[in-house]
Amino acid sequence: MEEEHGHGNKYGMVIDLDKCTGCGTCMVACAAENNLSVRPDESDKQHSITWMSLYKISNGKKFPDTEYSYFPRPCMHCNHHTPCVSVCPATATKIDFNTGIVSQIYARCIGCRYCMAACPYHARSFNWWDGYFPKGKGLERYLSPEVSPRMRGVVEKCSFCHHRLMRAKTKAYTENRRELEENEYITACAEACPVQAITFGDLNNPEHKVSKLAKSPYAFRLLERLGTEPKVYYLSTKDWVRKFADNYLPGEFKPVTSPKG
Amino acid sequence: MGLMHMKNPANSRKKPSKGGLFFFLAGLIPSLIIGWVIYPMVLYSKQAQPINFSHSIHMNPEIVDGIEGDTEIEKCLYCHEFREDGTFAGIPKLAKCTECHDDPDSALGESEEEKKFLSKYVANEKEIPWYSYYRQPDCVYFSHIAHVKMGEINCKTCHGDHGKTDKLPVYQANRLTGYSINIWGRNIAGYKTNTWDRMKMDDCAECHTLKEKEGNNACFVCHK
Numbered sequence: 001m002e003e004e005h006g007h008g009n010k011y012g013m014v015i016d017l018d019k020c021t022g023c024g025t026c027m028v029a030c031a032a033e034n035n036l037s038v039r040p041d042e043s044d045k046q047h048s049i050t051w052m053s054l055y056k057i058s059n060g061k062k063f064p065d066t067e068y069s070y071f072p073r074p075c076m077h078c079n080h081h082t083p084c085v086s087v088c089p090a091t092a093t094k095i096d097f098n099t100g101i102v103s104q105i106y107a108r109c110i111g112c113r114y115c116m117a118a119c120p121y122h123a124r125s126f127n128w129w130d131g132y133f134p135k136g137k138g139l140e141r142y143l144s145p146e147v148s149p150r151m152r153g154v155v156e157k158c159s160f161c162h163h164r165l166m167r168a169k170t171k172a173y174t175e176n177r178r179e180l181e182e183n184e185y186i187t188a189c190a191e192a193c194p195v196q197a198i199t200f201g202d203l204n205n206p207e208h209k210v211s212k213l214a215k216s217p218y219a220f221r222l223l224e225r226l227g228t229e230p231k232v233y234y235l236s237t238k239d240w241v242r243k244f245a246d247n248y249l250p251g252e253f254k255p256v257t258s259p260k261g
Numbered sequence: 262m263g264l265m266h267m268k269n270p271a272n273s274r275k276k277p278s279k280g281g282l283f284f285f286l287a288g289l290i291p292s293l294i295i296g297w298v299i300y301p302m303v304l305y306s307k308q309a310q311p312i313n314f315s316h317s318i319h320m321n322p323e324i325v326d327g328i329e330g331d332t333e334i335e336k337c338l339y340c341h342e343f344r345e346d347g348t349f350a351g352i353p354k355l356a357k358c359t360e361c362h363d364d365p366d367s368a369l370g371e372s373e374e375e376k377k378f379l380s381k382y383v384a385n386e387k388e389i390p391w392y393s394y395y396r397q398p399d400c401v402y403f404s405h406i407a408h409v410k411m412g413e414i415n416c417k418t419c420h421g422d423h424g425k426t427d428k429l430p431v432y433q434a435n436r437l438t439g440y441s442i443n444i445w446g447r448n449i450a451g452y453k454t455n456t457w458d459r460m461k462m463d464d465c466a467e468c469h470t471l472k473e474k475e476g477n478n479a480c481f482v483c484h485k
Contacts, residue, residue: 094479096481098476106400107398107484146402146485148485159481162481163485166404166485169407170404170407172347174406176410178411
């Protein structure tokens with residue numbers, strides 16, 4: 001746990017909230033890519049599972065000053081004191097410091113849900129039922145063999161489409177390469193986003209767009225002061241949006257765009 | 262001090278009767294037989310492969326001409342090929358066989374096995390439902406190109422002499438897990454003499470450590 005990133009990759013994501021329209025394509029792409037099962041009643045959001053969730057926030061002002069913004073929220077793949085990893089009694093979830101990805105091994109998970117309680121981002125979901133893929137509706141034909149389906153009684157979460165990393169490596173090996181090019185490995189949500197609000201890459205590589213964007217003055221992370229060092233960054237030029245990312249006491253928040261507030 | 266005056270209970274005990282030993286062994290021996298002989302037999306179901314495929318005939322250039330490749334491994338890869346994206350095609354599809362066995366009415370050899378193969382599968386254009394001896398559980402990710410090409414590991418290291426066999430062994434699946442016996446190995450005591458005797462999680466990790474690829478011992482390398 002005390003290991004730190006020296007060499008190796010540190011995959012991460014930057015989501016530009018100014019570009020995000022809240023269309024939800026990332027959620028759909030993610031669900032299709034990762035064999036997310038559906039519930040007979042998908043409108044029951046208490047029990048449906050998403051790896052990528054979309055939160056809607058508002059500045060709370062009256063017309064004509066009303067503004068909305070959307071927060072797409074995958075797993076943050078916390079780099080430091082990874083809360084879920086430190087509490088898991090079964091070693092079912094671990095962080096790999098060669099990639100920075102936090103893994104979840106369903107076959108090992110005992111379903112205690114301690115990780116869900118520990119996660120500050122609500123990024124984890126519990127399977128109350130076995131996966132459900134209605135027969136005859138074609139859903140089972142879309143199941144991907146690259147992602148294990150989940151069974152009743154285990155916790156699941158976003159994997160940064162880890163199987164796409166393995167796929168990209170396998171492809172690179174045909175060309176005798178071990179190093180991946182910048183966009184060879186990106187997540188399904190990043191690929192699907194119609195406005196390209198999601199950028200994915202190696203935060204350890206200064207040439208990659210993500211590491212440049214992450215250094216922007218408009219970049220921030222959720223609940224940054226917990227010290228979990230999420231590998232998902234957000235960009236917003238709006239102070240009121242950035243203020244949503246943490247619980248600030250009066251006077252604590254430092255605006256970037258309009259220093260007067 | 263009272264202890265010194267106490268009688269040693271061992272001295273006061275009666276000698277164990279011979280009958281006790283008899284009953285002990287009468288219980289132990291059948292239990293051992295059930296545990297070590299009968300249970301493993303019951304645990305695994307046995308299925309014969311749909312047809313017998315002989316690797317030794319097909320790998321012998323004097324009998325079968327046309328399996329191209331300069332080295333042995335290239336010849337194996339003629340049938341067990343890598344696709345363009347680097348994934349492994351595994352057991353070849355019928356299309357590979359019909360490169361040579363293209364006419365169901367004229368056999369290339371004399372054997373009964375080939376006639377069965379031609380009439381049952383080639384004539385009906387039906388894929389052969391092979392049982393896979395080495396298939397890992399669904400949650401496992403394995404990459405042949407990483408091992409065979411990048412790691413320069415021989416097929417034999419993990420598959421033994423399967424590529425030289427004449428007769429296919431019966432396929433045995435664990436009735437509880439559904440996994441092939443090749444995963445957990447045939448030796449129930451857990452002894453392993455050859456690298457290919459079994460391929461459990463620890464066996465994968467053992468080699469990764471040996472080859473100084475400890476980085477590959479993270480869960481999300483072998484699992485998906």
